[in-house]
Amino acid sequence: MNENKNYLLDEDYELIELYLAQNPDVEVVNRVETRMNVDPDFEQAVLLQKKLLDGFAALRYKPYKEKVASWGDPMQGSVLQLYGRYAVAASIVLAIGIFGTWYYSRVQYSDTALAQKYFTAGEVLSWSSGATMSAQQQGSSEAGLDAFQKGNYPDAIELLKNVDTTSGFYAEAVFKLGLSHFKVGDYDAAIAGLQSSWDIIRQSDKVPAHLTLVCAYIAAGKSDTEAFQQLIINIPAEATEVYKRKMEEIQAELKHPLRVWVR
Amino acid sequence: MSTFETDNELVKRIRNGDEALLRKLYKVYAAEFKGYMIKRFNCDRQEVLALYQDAFSVMWQNIHEGKLVEPLSSKLQTYVIGIGKILKMRELDKNKRILDESFITELESSFTIASETAGVRIWITKILQKIGEPCASLLQQRYEKGWEFEIIGEEIDIETGTARKRHFDCIRKIRKLIETDPDLNPDLYL
Numbered sequence: 001m002n003e004n005k006n007y008l009l010d011e012d013y014e015l016i017e018l019y020l021a022q023n024p025d026v027e028v029v030n031r032v033e034t035r036m037n038v039d040p041d042f043e044q045a046v047l048l049q050k051k052l053l054d055g056f057a058a059l060r061y062k063p064y065k066e067k068v069a070s071w072g073d074p075m076q077g078s079v080l081q082l083y084g085r086y087a088v089a090a091s092i093v094l095a096i097g098i099f100g101t102w103y104y105s106r107v108q109y110s111d112t113a114l115a116q117k118y119f120t121a122g123e124v125l126s127w128s129s130g131a132t133m134s135a136q137q138q139g140s141s142e143a144g145l146d147a148f149q150k151g152n153y154p155d156a157i158e159l160l161k162n163v164d165t166t167s168g169f170y171a172e173a174v175f176k177l178g179l180s181h182f183k184v185g186d187y188d189a190a191i192a193g194l195q196s197s198w199d200i201i202r203q204s205d206k207v208p209a210h211l212t213l214v215c216a217y218i219a220a221g222k223s224d225t226e227a228f229q230q231l232i233i234n235i236p237a238e239a240t241e242v243y244k245r246k247m248e249e250i251q252a253e254l255k256h257p258l259r260v261w262v263r
Numbered sequence: 264m265s266t267f268e269t270d271n272e273l274v275k276r277i278r279n280g281d282e283a284l285l286r287k288l289y290k291v292y293a294a295e296f297k298g299y300m301i302k303r304f305n306c307d308r309q310e311v312l313a314l315y316q317d318a319f320s321v322m323w324q325n326i327h328e329g330k331l332v333e334p335l336s337s338k339l340q341t342y343v344i345g346i347g348k349i350l351k352m353r354e355l356d357k358n359k360r361i362l363d364e365s366f367i368t369e370l371e372s373s374f375t376i377a378s379e380t381a382g383v384r385i386w387i388t389k390i391l392q393k394i395g396e397p398c399a400s401l402l403q404q405r406y407e408k409g410w411e412f413e414i415i416g417e418e419i420d421i422e423t424g425t426a427r428k429r430h431f432d433c434i435r436k437i438r439k440l441i442e443t444d445p446d447l448n449p450d451l452y453l
Contacts, residue, residue, distance in 0.1 A: 010431040022330055048438060051449050055387025056406035060328070062384065064320040071286055073312055074293035 008045055016049045102261075109259035115219035118250055119182065119212070145169070145176060153180040175201045175209055182212060187220035206236040207243060214250065223254050271333040277326045289319055292340045299344055304351050318346035328409070386452035393440055393447060398433035405430055 018024055019032040036043040107113055144159030160177040163170055174197040181190035194201065194213045201209045210231070217228040232247055253259065276284050296315050300306045306314065322343050325331040331342070391399040397419070404410045404418065416426040441447045 008435075010428060013431045013434055014427075045438070048441070048449075049434070051383070052387070052390075052402075052434075052437065053406060055383045055390070056402070058384040059387060059403075059407055061320060061324055064324045064327075065316065068289065068316050068320045068323065071289055074290045075297050075308065075312055075315070 008042065012042065013045070013049070016046050019046065020050055020053055101258075105258035105261060109253070109256055111221050111223070112219050114250070114253060114259070115187075115215040118218075118246065119215040144173060148176045148180055153183040156180040157184070171197075171200045175212075178209070178212055178216070182216055182219070185219075187216045190216040191220060191222070207239050210236050210239070211243075211246075214247070218250070218254070270335050270339045273339055274326055274331065274333055274335065277323065278329075285323060288339070292319070292343055295340060296344055296347060300347060300351065303348070304355075306351070314347045314350050315343075317350055318343050321346050382452040386447070386449055389447060390437060390440070393444065394433065394436060397429070398436060401426070401430055401433055 015028065015032060018028045032046065036046055144156050144163060147153075147159055148156035157177060157180045160173050160180065163173040163177075174193060178190045178194035178197075178201075181187070181193060191213065194209060194216065198209075214228075214232060217223055217225070217231065222228055232251060235244055235247055273284065273288070293315060296318070297308075297311050300311045300314060322331065322339070335342070337345070391402065394402075401415065401419075404415050405412075410418070412427040412430065413423045415430070416423040419426070421429075441449070
């Protein structure tokens with residue numbers, strides 16, 4: 001450096017500022033760079049000005065950097081967020097799985113579901129055998145049996161509970177009264193009716209009556225009772241092997257872990 | 264027209280002071296930046312964080328100061344990664360020509376490298392302390408706040424031409440100070 005530096009004019013410094021500004025004009029660039037090549041003092045002024053601008057840029061930069069640094073470590077956050085998203089997804093899948101299993105168990109293993117399952121199977125298995133008399137066969141004189149045949153179970157209950165014990169189809173009437181109670185969901189009434197007339201019923205409809213009673217006990221939530229345990233092992237002698245296996249199947253299903261869970 | 268319409272909108276919102284958006288982008292861009300720096304430079308976690316904060320700060324400053332404007336020639340996230348690359352490459356003192364992306368070449372002259380600014384900051388702070396008032400305020404108004412001479416003149420109630428003359432007198436004064444005070448030699452700091 002020498003004393004010559006002071007000959008630089010305000011216009012020279014202004015030109016240097018323009019040169020160091022963002023996107024300088026081509027003419028400005030040419031003028032400055034040409035002069036830098038021939039005037040060392042001018043070149044030194046340009047370099048110093050550049051350092052000054054860098055210095056002030058650094059001062060301007062500081063608050064941005066401090067602010068950004070205060071936001072913490074986003075790398076750690078991004079990993080946690082990623083794991084967080086997986087955790088939420090896994091929780092949703094787990095919740096759906098638990099609910100689905102519970103719902104499936106509820107549908108398959110609840111008292112009512114189990115009773116309905118075997119009762120329906122029993123209808124096909126047993127009392128389609130024609131062992132009982134139909135209302136039509138009796139000349140349609142008994143309106144209660146007729147209502148039962150039509151699936152009108154509330155009317156059947158009202159009519160069948162008043163059937164005369166001397167009637168020729170009294171046994172069938174009390175059995176179908178029990179079935180009607182079962183059909184409308186009054187399982188306690190079905191149990192009471194069938195058990196009170198058990199000796200009469202078993203003369204003609206032993207197997208289907210037994211099945212109805214077993215299912216009524218299960219549906220009423222009384223499968224843990226001593227009466228039910230006696231019932232399920234005292235299978236009528238007329239029962240087929242298929243029927244006996246069904247009773248064993250019922251006993252196994254009553255002990256199923258999913259059934260224990262949903263109860 | 265830029266093909267990065269959404270990013271153009273982001274730049275506009277950042278320039279208008281949307282700090283909530285900046286904080287969101289700061290989180291969103293982090294994972295890709297980290298992945299790139301580890302894969303390309305095998306940086307450790309602390310180094311990646313430092314580079315990321317520097318690069319993000321530069322991006323913010325450039326938008327705020329009008330150095331990064333629409334239409335963009337790259338996505339904003341790519342711009343941040345590009346700055347990170349330059350920071351790392353300068354640190355490694357490698358040949359910059361291997362950074363062949365055109366936008367990075369444009370970028371290189373557009374910002375002061377954060378990791379290199381600590382010394383510059385100390386130097387300029389000493390200059391301002393030594394030069395005293397009114398030069399310190401005048402230079403800060405001109406170079407920190409980016410004011411035109413007309414605004415500076417209004418602020419201190421003098422003519423525009425007078426403000427301009429005082430400003431360049433201050434530059435001359437700095438040159439003299441550097442010459443006479445060895446502690447202000449920029450080579451000690453830069």
